[in-house]
Each structure stands twice: as C-alpha cells, then as structure tokens.
Amino acid sequence: MARLSLLLRLARMALVSLWAFRLRSCFVIAATGLGIASLTIIVAAVDGAQKKAVEITDSFGPDAAFVLGGDVFSRAVGQRTSTLTWEDVRRIRQSLPGVYLVVPMRAVVKVSLRYGSSNFVADNLIGSTEDYATAWNWPLAEGRDLTREDVDLAAKVTILGVDPARALFGGENPLGKSILINDTPFTVIGLLSERGFSSGHGSSVDNRLVAPISTLTQRFNLDRKHFRALRIKFHDAANMQANVENLRSFLRTLHGLGPTDKDDFTILTADEVLKFLSMLKGSLVAFLGVTAAVAILVGGFVLANLFYLSVSERAQEIGIRRAFGAPAWAIMAQFLCEAVALTLLGAALGQALGLGLGQLLARLEILEIELSAKIFLLSVGSAVAIGLLFGLRPARQAARLDPIQALRS
Amino acid sequence: MSGAQTPRPLVRITDVRRVYRQGDLDVEILKGVSLDIGQGEFVALQGPSGSGKSTLLHILGLLDRPTSGIYELDGRDVSGLSDDEQSEVRGQLIGFVFQSFYLIPYITALDNVLLPALYSPAQTGEARARAVELLGLVGLSDRTDFKPTQLSGGQQQRVALARALINAPRMLLADEPTGQLDSATSREIMDLMSAINSQGTTVVVVTHEEATAAYARRRIIVADGRVDHG
Numbered sequence: 036m037a038r039l040s041l042l043l044r045l046a047r048m049a050l051v052s053l054w055a056f057r058l059r060s061c062f063v064i065a066a067t068g069l070g071i072a073s074l075t076i077i078v079a080a081v082d083g084a085q086k087k088a089v090e091i092t093d094s095f096g097p098d099a100a101f102v103l104g105g106d107v108f109s110r111a112v113g114q115r116t117s118t119l120t121w122e123d124v125r126r127i128r129q130s131l132p133g134v135y136l137v138v139p140m141r142a143v144v145k146v147s148l149r150y151g152s153s154n155f156v157a158d159n160l161i162g163s164t165e166d167y168a169t170a171w172n173w174p175l176a177e178g179r180d181l182t183r184e185d186v187d188l189a190a191k192v193t194i195l196g197v198d199p200a201r202a203l204f205g206g207e208n209p210l211g212k213s214i215l216i217n218d219t220p221f222t223v224i225g226l227l228s229e230r231g232f233s234s235g236h237g238s239s240v241d242n243r244l245v246a247p248i249s250t251l252t253q254r255f256n257l258d259r260k261h262f263r264a265l266r267i268k269f270h271d272a273a274n275m276q277a278n279v280e281n282l283r284s285f286l287r288t289l290h291g292l293g294p295t296d297k298d299d300f301t302i303l304t305a306d307e308v309l310k311f312l313s314m315l316k317g318s319l320v321a322f323l324g325v326t327a328a329v330a331i332l333v334g335g336f337v338l339a340n341l342f343y344l345s346v347s348e349r350a351q352e353i354g355i356r357r358a359f360g361a362p363a364w365a366i367m368a369q370f371l372c373e374a375v376a377l378t379l380l381g382a383a384l385g386q387a388l389g390l391g392l393g394q395l396l397a398r399l400e401i402l403e404i405e406l407s408a409k410i411f412l413l414s415v416g417s418a419v420a421i422g423l424l425f426g427l428r429p430a431r432q433a434a435r436l437d438p439i440q441a442l443r444s
Numbered sequence: 445m446s447g448a449q450t451p452r453p454l455v456r457i458t459d460v461r462r463v464y465r466q467g468d469l470d471v472e473i474l475k476g477v478s479l480d481i482g483q484g485e486f487v488a489l490q491g492p493s494g495s496g497k498s499t500l501l502h503i504l505g506l507l508d509r510p511t512s513g514i515y516e517l518d519g520r521d522v523s524g525l526s527d528d529e530q531s532e533v534r535g536q537l538i539g540f541v542f543q544s545f546y547l548i549p550y551i552t553a554l555d556n557v558l559l560p561a562l563y564s565p566a567q568t569g570e571a572r573a574r575a576v577e578l579l580g581l582v583g584l585s586d587r588t589d590f591k592p593t594q595l596s597g598g599q600q601q602r603v604a605l606a607r608a609l610i611n612a613p614r615m616l617l618a619d620e621p622t623g624q625l626d627s628a629t630s631r632e633i634m635d636l637m638s639a640i641n642s643q644g645t646t647v648v649v650v651t652h653e654e655a656t657a658a659y660a661r662r663r664i665i666v667a668d669g670r671v672d673h674g
Binding site: 041052055351352355357358359361365438439442 | 505508527528531532534535536540542546547548550551555559560563564607
C-alpha cells in the first residue's frame with residue numbers, strides 16, 4: 036500500500052523530470068513513435084488484407100468452383116488451351132451429382148462502348164448463359180439477369196457493371212437504353228451492384244459488362260465449340276473437397292485423359308483463392324514485420340542510450356534522493372516510470388502517425404487497412420515493453436550508484 | 445533527562461574503521477573511532493582536510509558503511525542493516541545539509557523541501573502544509589515556487605535546511621554548511637541551526653571555520669583517522 040502510493044508519487048515526479056528534460060524526451064518519443072507507427076501500419080494492413088481476403092472468398096462463394104481450360108499454373112496466361120466444350124457442360128449438368136448450376140463463360144477484352152456522345156473502353160465483355168448473377172453471387176442493382184431465351188436467340192442484350200454504367204450514363208437510369216458495343220447496338224437489361232475490388236490485374240471487377248455467350252460467339256466470330264471457363268455451384272458447400280474430386284475425375288474421363296496425363300483444366304475454389312491470398316498476406320507480414328521490428332529496435336536503442344546519458348548527467352540528483360531516504364528500488368522505479376511514460380507518449384504519437392499514413396496509403400490504393408482495438412492494445416503493450424526492456428539497464432545502473440560518489444559527481 | 449536512568453546516547457559508535465581500496469593499496473581513513481553523541485547535542489567535527497571527518501559524517505548519516513566496528517543509532521545496531529532498511533532509517537531519523545546545497549535544479553523550492561517526504565510514509569497533504577510552514581520558518585514564504593537557480597546561495601541553503609527538517613529528523617548532519625556563504629549569510633544559517641538545536645534536534649556540523657564551530661557546545665577534533673574528544 037505504502038509502495039503503491041510511493042509509485043504514484045514517483046510517476047508524478049517522473050513527468051516533472053520529463054518536462055525538465057524535454058528535448059531529450061522529444062527524441063525518445065519520436066524514436067519510439069516511429070517504431071509504433073510502423074507497427075500500427077503493419078497491423079492495420081494485415082487486418083485489411085485479411086478482411087479483403089474474406090470479402091473476396093465470400094463473393095467467390097464457398098459453394099462454387101471455377102473451372103478454367105488448360106493448366107493455368109504451368110502455362111502463361113496467353114497460352115491457356117481451350118479444352119472446355121459444350122459437351123462438358125451438357126454432361127456435367129446431366130450426370131455430376133450435387134451440381135445445381137453450370138454456367139459457361141468466355142470473355143472479350145477491351146471493347147469500346149458508346150452511348151450518345153459518351154465513350155468508354157470496358158476491360159471485359161463477359162459471355163455467359165442464364166443465371167450469371169446467381170452463379171457469381173453477384174446481386175443485380177437493377178433490372179434482370181440473362182435468361183435461357185436470351186441465350187437461345189443470341190439476343191443483343193447486356194448487363195452493365197458499375198464502371199461502364201457510370202461512364203456512359205452518369206446519374207441517368209441505363210435500363211432499356213441502347214448502347215453500342217464495338218458498333219453493334221445492345222439493349223441494357225440489368226445493372227450489377229458494385230463490388231469495389233481489383234480483379235488481380237490491376238483493373239476493377241466492376242469494369243465489365245455481360246452479354247449472352249451465344250451473342251458473343253457470333254458477333255466476335257469466336258470458336259464455336261470451346262469456351263474459356265465454367266462456373267459450377269454445388270448443393271453441399273460443406274463437402275467441397277469431395278465435390279471437386281468428383282468434378283476432376285469426371286472431367287478427366289470426359290477429356291479421355293490417361294492415368295499419367297496431367298489435368299488439361301484447372302479447378303479453383305474459395306479455398307484455393309484463400310490459399311493464394313494468404314500467401315500474399317504472408318509476404319506482406321514478412322516485409323512490414325521486419326520493417327516494424329527494426330524501427331522498434333532503433334527506438335529502443337535511442338531510449339537506452341539517452342537514458343544512460345541521463346543517468347550520468349543526473350547522478351547528483353540520484354545521490355540527493357538516496358541521501359534523503361530513497362531506497363535503490365525507488366530510483367530504479369523512477370527511471371522506469373520515466374521510460375514507460377515516454378514510450379507511451381511515443382505510442383500515442385506513433386498511432387496517430389501510423390493511422391494517418393495508413394489512411395493516406397489506403398486513399399492512394401497502395402494498402403488496404405482495417406482499424407481495430409487490437410492496434411491500440413498492441414501499440415500500448417509494445418510501448419510498455421520497449422520502455423521496461425530498454426529502460427531496465429540504465430535504471431539499474433542508476434539504482435546501483437553509490438550515494439556519496441553520486442553526490443560528488 | 446532527569447531520573448535515575450542514564451540517558452542513552454542517540455549515537456554510539458564503537459571502534460569504527462573505514463578502509464578504502466585505492467588501486468592495490470588499502471587506505472585506512474578511520475582508524476578505530478569510538479564516539480557517543482547525546483540527544484539534543486550540538487557538535488562540531490573539526491580537523492584538517494583528509495583527516496576523515498567527512499567519512500565519519502557519512503557513516504553517521506548511513507551514506508557509508510564502516511569496514512568494521514559497531515554503529516548504534518537510537519539504541520539500534522544499524523551497521524548491519526540492508527540497503528533498503530538503511531534508506532528508511534536515513535529518511536526518518538537523519539537530515540542532511542551540504543556545502544553545495546544539493547538542490548534538484550529543475551523543481552521548485554517547495555518540491556525540493558518535499559523531496560524526503562516523497563520516500564516516507566507520511567501523508568502527502570500534511571507534508572505539504574509542513575513544507576510551506578518550514579519555508580516560512582527559514583524566511584522564504586514568498587519564494588516557494590522559485591527554482592533553485594532563481595535563489596541566492598543563502599536562500600538555497602535555507603531551502604536545504606527546510607528540506608532536512610521535513611521528516612522531523614532526530615539528527616541534523618551538516619557538511620561545511622557555510623563553506624560557500626559570506627559571513628553575514630553564514631551567521632543567518634548558523635542561527636537557524638541553533639534554533640533547530642534548541643528544539644531538541646541533535647546537530648553535527650563538519651566545519652573548518654572557527655565562526656561556525658563556535659556555535660557548537662562540544663568540539664570533536666578528528667586527526668589522522670582518530671578522534672580527540674577535546
């Protein structure tokens with residue numbers, strides 16, 4: 036009890052000393068502040084990446100598989116082979132158990148759009164069968180999805196993503212309007228809701244429009260037998276591994292592959308996407324983690340050195356305190372209080388700095404950040420740890436000074 | 445102090461030696477000192493420099509430990525106490541006044557006076573009132589919020605005196621308290637110490653100034669590590 040009240044009085048005394056040596060205090064605050072700032076950014080960025088990963092896999096759908104023609108992992112993007120056929124679609128729909136939706140897709144990149152005097156180049160024109168929006172868990176903001184009739188008739192209808200809709204129509208409602216896609220008129224029947232993340236090539240997933248796959252094949256004179264990809268949804272999301280294995284062996288049989296042949300297709304599921312994203316997150320953690328650790332270490336060394344200096348400069352003060360009844364542990368406690376008070380101030384500065392910089396990086400779309408109480412607790416925790424760890428040796432040195440020697444210095 | 449019992453001395457040191465190691469050499473500063481100082485005495489320790497009088501004062505103040513011998517303070521053997529225990533005894537029973545004042549430069553006169561109370565279990569509120577009272581007693585009521593650098597030497601020494609008294613010590617130890625002061629200021633300080641002594645506090649002054657030593661009722665001469673009870 037007496038010790039506690041002494042500690043409180045020492046803490047107050049520590050603040051007075053810090054104010055008296057404010058220049059030195061500023062250095063320590065700045066040094067630990069930079070360390071804490073890096074820590075704040077890394078935690079915010081890693082949490083941001085995590086949140087993004089969950090968002091992306093959620094939108095991918097835990098009950099879905101995405102099949103691409105060719106082995107995308109061992110071939111460059113341009114060399115994917117067209118291996119998926121309409122026959123595959125028919126047979127999967129007919130015979131693969133547990134499947135409720137099979138939507139083939141193909142895409143044409145960089146198509147030019149026009150409406151009135153507005154022009155826009157869309158990154159992707161996707162060709163799909165009916166139920167595109169359902170297959171991709173992508174709700175429509177307005178209008179309707181593609182129907183079987185649209186596909187059978189090769190109707191010149193399109194669903195717009197948010198980017199082309201904004202570029203061509205601004206605030207106007209695009210439904211029922213006619214736009215030119217590479218100079219062919221299409222009627223807008225629907226509008227996709229905004230997803231707001233990048234597709235991985237630096238372009239936004241919202242920068243797309245969708246049309247019946249039959250229309251795309253005709254108008255762009257594409258391979259009539261093959262298409263690029265297949266979106267499949269299963270009833271039982273809990274058993275995705277088994278579902279994917281069934282799909283794999285089924286496709287291998289359909290494609291007549293022998294036991295030693297490699298797959299001529301690639302199956303992606305939310306798990307794969309998550310694996311890929313956590314790999315990205317891993318490198319982010321490694322890079323930022325090393326940076327933060329170095330910054331914190333530098334902060335700690337600055338603190339330790341300035342405190343050694345402080346102890347030798349304030350030796351007389353230490354001697355005076357000892358002469359008037361301060362036990363050695365109280366001297367040590369005072370210097371530790373000073374160290375922790377400084378690193379806590381450093382934590383406040385570092386968090387402000389880190390959050391500010393994080394917001395800036397987020398606004399520049401360099402980093403995705405996510406703020407939480409964890410950041411606060413982590414930086415306060417590491418600030419206290421730096422103060423105690425790096426303040427300990429100088430504080431012990433102060434406590435061990437011989438009172439008479441200290442007085443005479 | 446009347447009655448059949450002989451009053452027990454406040455300080456009793458018996459055959460105290462203090463040996464310092466300097467390089468490969470042992471230097472014996474105190475060569476077996478025995479000494480009693482009674483409660484309420486005013487003692488001057490005198491002697492040439494290097495005679496060991498400061499070392500003796502430091503041992504009396506528990507700032508230094510005898511190499512051998514016994515130190516009893518207020519009837520209790522304090523030579524074997526742990527560092528923490530010695531600090532506690534020092535804070536409660538002893539007050540110091542130094543030649544160079546030794547005030548902490550970055551805190552106010554009032555906070556300097558309060559410093560020993562910081563480490564004692566006394567209530568902060570009471571200590572504060574007492575500190576203000578003591579600063580009034582030494583004539584510095586209007587200087588409580590001044591930093592030491594804003595005060596003259598004599599004023600600083602008066603703050604130091606008030607600080608020495610904040611925990612109401614049994615014994616005041618002064619090491620050349622007037623060494624940096626002019627004669628008029630020295631007289632003021634020594635008058636204050638006399639007044640403190642007349643309230644019952646034991647005062648031990650190390651000095652080589654005759655005018656300062658003249659305030660003491662008993663002189664102890666220290667020469668070559670031994671005392672001559674003059």
